[in-house]
Amino acid sequence: MLEAWWKEAVVYEIYPVSFKDSNGDGKGDLRGIISKLDYLKDLGIDVLWICPIYESPGMDNGYDISNYYAINPAFGTMEDFDELLWEAHARGLKIMMDLVLNHTSDKHPWFIESRSSIDNSKRNYYIWRKGVNGLFPNNWESYFSGSVWEFDEKTGEYYMHLYSKHQPDLNWANEEMVNELYDMIRWWLEKGVDGFRFDAIAHIVKAKGLPNADNPQHLPVVRAYQLFSNLEKVHDLLRRLNEEVLMDYDIMTVGETSGLGPEQALQYVGDKRHELDMVFQFEHMTLDSVSMGTGRWEARSWTLLELKKVMSRWQTTLHNQGWNANYLGNHDQPRPVSRFGNDQQFRVESAKMLATFMLTLEGTPYIYQGEEIGMTNAAFETISDYRDVETLNYYGQSQLQGKPNDRIMAAIRAKSRDNARTPMQWNGGPQAGFTTGEPWIKVNPNYTEVNVELAMKDPKSIYHYYRQLIALRKQHKALVYGEYKLLLPLDPDLYVYTRTWEQDTILVILNFFDDMPRMEWPKDLRGLSQELLISNYEPVPDERQDQIELRPYEARVYRLY
Structure with a gap:
């Protein structure tokens, strides 16, 4: 397998308008990002994916670009961007731009x-x-x-x-139009950016x-x-x-390509295709929806067997042929801990378990701002608190169709893109330390309990667990390049797999729910020595090696030898 820096990197997605405001206007900006570069470096991040910051009327949160060569004044100036690029590079951080080539x-x-x-x-x-x-x-x-x-x-x-x-x-x-786009892309590359996320490139x-x-x-x-x-x-x-x-x-490139499976993805990311380095797949994002499109608002129950099937296909099909981009959340999706975990009684445990999942799969892991402290869905009370155009359109259409208001709001609280777009929760002070002004969208009410300042002070926090996981991934090439093998494929509660690279084998055990299932130690792994590398619970003293009991949302990562 070919090694590459972008395969070994950990990416952090920044939604600029909600990350950090430096001037009190209620909207995040480039100087706010600059002020947090040391925080991101200490977390262990390698690449910052910054959502669109180009000049834009803002009809779709910057994905409607009116000038590819200019910075949106709401975010700052081109001089601010140049400083951000310089300061990031000085810390060993790379910058990946979000670029829209399907439309303007x-x-x-x-x-x-x-x-x-x-x-x-x-x-x-x-x-x-x-x-x-x-x-x-x-x-x-x-x-x-x-x-x-x-x-x-x-x-x-x-x-x-x-x-x-x-x-x-x-x-x-x-x-002629295509050549103008080429010139623009070269301009940014000559400036020194380290890659692109190509929005809607499949269209x-x-x-x-x-x-x-x-x-x-x-x-x-x-x-x-x-x-x-x-x-x-x-x-x-x-x-x-x-x-x-x-x-x-x-550089590194990743494409947004909805509606395809891993076999089709290889047409984009196959080692001999020379197109993109990786793509974002959406199969696991539709498991809890009736269908794509408007049907995504209609919830359905998902099962772990479905998730294992989807993720395992991508892990095995792309191995030695292409590369995965792994994520559970982004600016268009609900918060992972609210969607796939338990954001109430087991918020910390389930957030750590999901982090373990993302950082031990084959592929480049993407962390969305706030995941590292376990930020949750906002669950605003009224539609007036929401800002997302897609959410507002859904609300209006549902009213016209005669749907009950409580049913409409339940769907919005679960699936609205604004769940991911509430301001980053830096501390327990006014407006969560995001701004000294009035934020463009309300802060999640739980910011006094869920924020960076508290997390950094607590050695057992989700934040410090992320730091340990990222460091672990950098220490073990098996967690980057190792072959994925699914174990216990029919277990409805546990997601268990190995990653093997040369003589190094890593075993990952994840309990996805709040019950306490028992796991028979896989027979072909018995007799091997075990070193517990990380877990979101304290180890159980004198535990039997042939059978273990998992606690709610427990995650364990072993090195076997």
Whole structure:
């Protein structure tokens, strides 16, 4: 297996508007991030993934870029960014930018020109079509509900937007536009950034002719993933991007690619494909939802057997052929301890167990801000406390459909993206130490008990457990490159696996629930000496070696020899 720095790295995702405010305007900024670099270095982080900080109207939290070459004034200046880059590099930290290549803001100069007239030189930088018999050009549904088409009064045509109408899709069939994107990417790389997370990269190619999707229910618009996600030509475009730009720099790349399994993922990340280093998969993120899309708000019970099946497929399929990106939370997902753990009685234990899971799998681990202290879902009382456009759209549509308000709010408290976007909880003071002003979104009410200051003072805290886990991963190459083998595949409570690299074998035992199951020590591992490397509980004295009893959400990591 080829070794690489980005395989051995631990990544920390920063959602800038909610991380740390330096000037009291209630929104996080670049100087706030600079002030916390020592904290991140001490935690053991290697790479900072920073969500979009480009100039933007903010219609979708920065994922609507109006100027790729400028910093959003709300976050600071380009000089602030240069200082952040320098200070991070001085500490051995790398910076990975979040870059949107599927669409821009409707305030981007390209789009302003594109919609100015049908014969403008930048008209075909975007995807324009005439209506059909007074209807939309096709029946595709937007990710944010409604049609993907928006009518433009001035030119009498529709433009495509897979997301908000303020995020028109770029036309990757236009060579001039593509070359301008290449120049922009080179500009950031020459500045010294260490990689990119490519947002919605699986969507940059749409089906030839933009045909209608099958519509057996005769709905006005329907989801058409198969017509704009993971199409074959995406790979041609990514290989070209790699060959003409990316391969000249020692960087890391990760793509957001929903709707695929590990076999398809190898088309992006296979060692001989020369496209991306890794992709974010979403299969485990849908286990507790009825379906993707709007169905993600409708909860279903998930089982550990389902989780083991999904994660094991990715671990085994990509081994020696590609690379995983491992995560349980990010800026678009609920808090892991509330979703997969127990954020009440066993918040500390379950947060530590989930951390053990993420940091002992094969692949680069991603930690989202606040996971290291066990931040939880916000569970705000009223819809007025929420800010996320997707959440507000869901609330409005559900009301129109006549759903009971308590049912709507229960879904929002469980699944809203704002669960991850409440301010980082630095201390127990006003506004959790995030700002001296009024925060753009409320602080989670539990900040007086859950915050960095308290966690750093407590040697048994989730924070210090993360530090130990990260250090452990750096000490044992088996936890980076080792082959994953699932044990006890049919056990409904325990997730048990080994990681083996050369002569080093690591055994990981995870109890995912609050009961106390017994585990028979695997026969083929009996007789081997055991060294307990880390656990979220104190060791049990005089414990039998052939049978152990796990405590609620207990995690154990052994070295076998």
